[in-house]
Amino acid sequence: MSNAQLPRRTKLAGDTIPAKFWNAVSERGDKTALRQKVLGVWQEMSWRELGGNARRIAMGLASLGFQPGGVASILANTRWEWSAADYGILLAGGVSCGIYPTDAASQVEYLCADSASTFIFVEDDEQLDKLLSVRAGLPQLVKVIVIDTEGLAALDDAQVMSLAALMQAGAAFDTQQPLAFDTLRASRQPADLAVLVYTSGTTGRPKGAMISHRNLVHVIEHFGLALPQDDTDDKMAFLPLCHVVERIAGQLMSMQTGSRMNYVENPETVWENVREISPTVFIGVPRIYEKFHSASTLAMKDSTRLQQRAYAWALDIGFKAAEQQEAGRPLSAALRFSRWLAHTLVLGNVRRFIGVSRMRWAITGAAPISPELIRWYRSLGLTLVEGYGMTESTGGGSLNVPGANRVGSVGQAQAFNEMKISEQGEILIRGANVFMGYLNAPEKTAEVIDAEGWLHTGDVGRIDADGFVKITDRMKDIIITAGGKNITPTELENELKFSPYISDAVVIGDRRPYLTCLVMIDFENVEKHAQDLQVVFTDFASLCRTTEVQALIDAEITRVNAKFAQVEQIKKFRLIDVKLTAEDEELTPTMKLKRKLVNEKYAPLIQKMYA
Numbered sequence: 299m300s301n302a303q304l305p306r307r308t309k310l311a312g313d314t315i316p317a318k319f320w321n322a323v324s325e326r327g328d329k330t331a332l333r334q335k336v337l338g339v340w341q342e343m344s345w346r347e348l349g350g351n352a353r354r355i356a357m358g359l360a361s362l363g364f365q366p367g368g369v370a371s372i373l374a375n376t377r378w379e380w381s382a383a384d385y386g387i388l389l390a391g392g393v394s395c396g397i398y399p400t401d402a403a404s405q406v407e408y409l410c411a412d413s414a415s416t417f418i419f420v421e422d423d424e425q426l427d428k429l430l431s432v433r434a435g436l437p438q439l440v441k442v443i444v445i446d447t448e449g450l451a452a453l454d455d456a457q458v459m460s461l462a463a464l465m466q467a468g469a470a471f472d473t474q475q476p477l478a479f480d481t482l483r484a485s486r487q488p489a490d491l492a493v494l495v496y497t498s499g500t501t502g503r504p505k506g507a508m509i510s511h512r513n514l515v516h517v518i519e520h521f522g523l524a525l526p527q528d529d530t531d532d533k534m535a536f537l538p539l540c541h542v543v544e545r546i547a548g549q550l551m552s553m554q555t556g557s558r559m560n561y562v563e564n565p566e567t568v569w570e571n572v573r574e575i576s577p578t579v580f581i582g583v584p585r586i587y588e589k590f591h592s593a594s595t596l597a598m599k600d601s602t603r604l605q606q607r608a609y610a611w612a613l614d615i616g617f618k619a620a621e622q623q624e625a626g627r628p629l630s631a632a633l634r635f636s637r638w639l640a641h642t643l644v645l646g647n648v649r650r651f652i653g654v655s656r657m658r659w660a661i662t663g664a665a666p667i668s669p670e671l672i673r674w675y676r677s678l679g680l681t682l683v684e685g686y687g688m689t690e691s692t693g694g695g696s697l698n699v700p701g702a703n704r705v706g707s708v709g710q711a712q713a714f715n716e717m718k719i720s721e722q723g724e725i726l727i728r729g730a731n732v733f734m735g736y737l738n739a740p741e742k743t744a745e746v747i748d749a750e751g752w753l754h755t756g757d758v759g760r761i762d763a764d765g766f767v768k769i770t771d772r773m774k775d776i777i778i779t780a781g782g783k784n785i786t787p788t789e790l791e792n793e794l795k796f797s798p799y800i801s802d803a804v805v806i807g808d809r810r811p812y813l814t815c816l817v818m819i820d821f822e823n824v825e826k827h828a829q830d831l832q833v834v835f836t837d838f839a840s841l842c843r844t845t846e847v848q849a850l851i852d853a854e855i856t857r858v859n860a861k862f863a864q865v866e867q868i869k870k871f872r873l874i875d876v877k878l879t880a881e882d883e884e885l886t887p888t889m890k891l892k893r894k895l896v897n898e899k900y901a902p903l904i905q906k907m908y909a
Contacts, residue, residue, distance in 0.1 A: 323349030355386025358468030366391030374421035391485035395494040396540020407432035488512040506737035529556035572653035580660035584667040592798030612644035616677030694731035707766040842875040
């Protein structure tokens with residue numbers, strides 16, 4: 299599609315992120331940019347205040363010798379200071395690199411060295427200790443800036459300073475050099491590198507994806523056209539900001555549209571905070587939506603018989619209405635009335651229980667999601683749409699939108715890029731959203747971007763006659779059984795994760811006679827199930843070994859097996875009897891099991907299922 303054919307873009311001038319951000323600050327002034335909970339109270343920050351903080355950070359970096367084109371990293375959880383540091387780095391003409399706060403010290407050392415980061419923002423004493431333990435391997439390091447200095451009063455280290463001190467230095471430098479800010483802010487061009495986003499590294503060392511200002515601007519200017527938002531909308535920031543989903547669909551889309559960002563207290567308070575905020579626009583990974591569903595399902599199990607019957611009736615009405623809408627057929631007057639009654643009496647309460655009573659639409663991405671889960675949300679009257687993109691496509695790709703939403707697909711190609719299927723069945727993407735390449739790895743770049751500019755995603759899929767894209771699996775994940783049957787494990791795994799008792803699953807069976815599965819249970823829900831049955835257990839491992847829990851998961855797998863042909867059914871399973879967190883190597887920062895690593899680490903357990 300040519301530029302002349304592109305749809306009209308959302309408003310906010312600027313061809314680089316610094317230009318756009320400063321225009322947003324100038325135009326919106328005292329309007330609320332964000333909120334964050336401090337000592338139990340939600341505190342607001344205006345665009346003027348956010349801009350002032352980012353400007354002082356930019357000038358503070360400049361006063362310490364940070365140069366345009368230089369790289370600064372951020373090692374912190376999702377909080378407003380992360381965004382202010384990110385904008386400050388970009389306003390100084392620099393390149394911003396996010397690091398997952400769960401990364402080990404050795405990983406932090408590698409990322410800082412590979413990116414040649416000269417300045418690093420760390421959240422607190424814990425992250426500072428992590429960095430200082432590997433500082434000897436980072437000779438290029440100039441300064442470490444600590445956001446929260448609680449517990450560091452006695453620290454005396456010339457290379458370490460607080461964020462407050464950096465901002466004070468920036469204010470002084472701004473007074474001394476009043477023209478420097480505008481010069482630095484205008485120093486970057488659209489083709490210049492803006493951010494580095496490191497891939498998860500499940501198949502080796504993480505690779506630094508280079509994303510330009512043009513890539514970012516191209517995506518955020520067009521994304522809001524399909525799912526619009528404005529300064530009346532509230533969004534939640536809870537995914538890691540170094541992840542492409544939260545960075546672009548969250549932070550940068552809020553900059554583009556003026557929607558308010560609400561930063562959760564910490565990852566454990568998402569369920570509480572969503573009820574407090576009641577966001578109107580929500581961006582999340584499938585695990586978040588699975589948790590909301592499982593919480594509702596289990597709450598209903600504890601309700602009265604009358605409430606359970608009312609819920610079943612209302613949900614059935616919601617499903618029927620959603621099916622009619624999905625098929626593009628108008629609702630009859632009787633069904634419209636029944637749906638209104640179901641929402642008034644029952645389903646509205648379910649939405650309030652979850653915290654989505656004000657939600658206009660929600661988007662899921664970054665991993666496959668069960669179609670049944672999408673239909674459950676649609677039965678509640680919530681527009682949950684699935685999109686597809688990757689770091690290397692700056693989060694862009696395809697998207698379901700209201701009026702063109704086919705459950706089971708990841709939507710149609712977004713207007714700003716092309717998508718097609720290769721002869722090998724691989725999904726390819728081409729457009730101005732395709733990244734610049736991998737830092738320090740031209741040979742890896744050549745493997746994913748061909749001579750015609752097509753990005754090879756590594757995903758297998760198909761595109762139907764209406765242009766809807768369906769992903770079947772990762773090319774490297776397709777299982778070929780000993781009998782020669784090709785099986786896509788993702789479909790099975792998605793069905794399993796629809797269970798409130800299963801957090802994640804890895805199906806195994808490549809070159810083996812039948813399929814088996816490793817299961818990670820949802821601890822809270824399984825623990826409650828065990829307590830209801832008065833099952834005795836002492837810890838996570840003993841819970842997994844109980845007969846009742848084994849029977850519970852076996853029943854869930856039997857339910858899923860009934861939906862598949864015999865050759866595609868899971869014959870045996872084992873539970874991962876360790877309570878995994880984002881710090882564990884088996885999980886990605888977005889809490890997905892790493893298939894390759896799980897197969898390697900649990901090889902003896904897997905072998906027992908085939909003994």
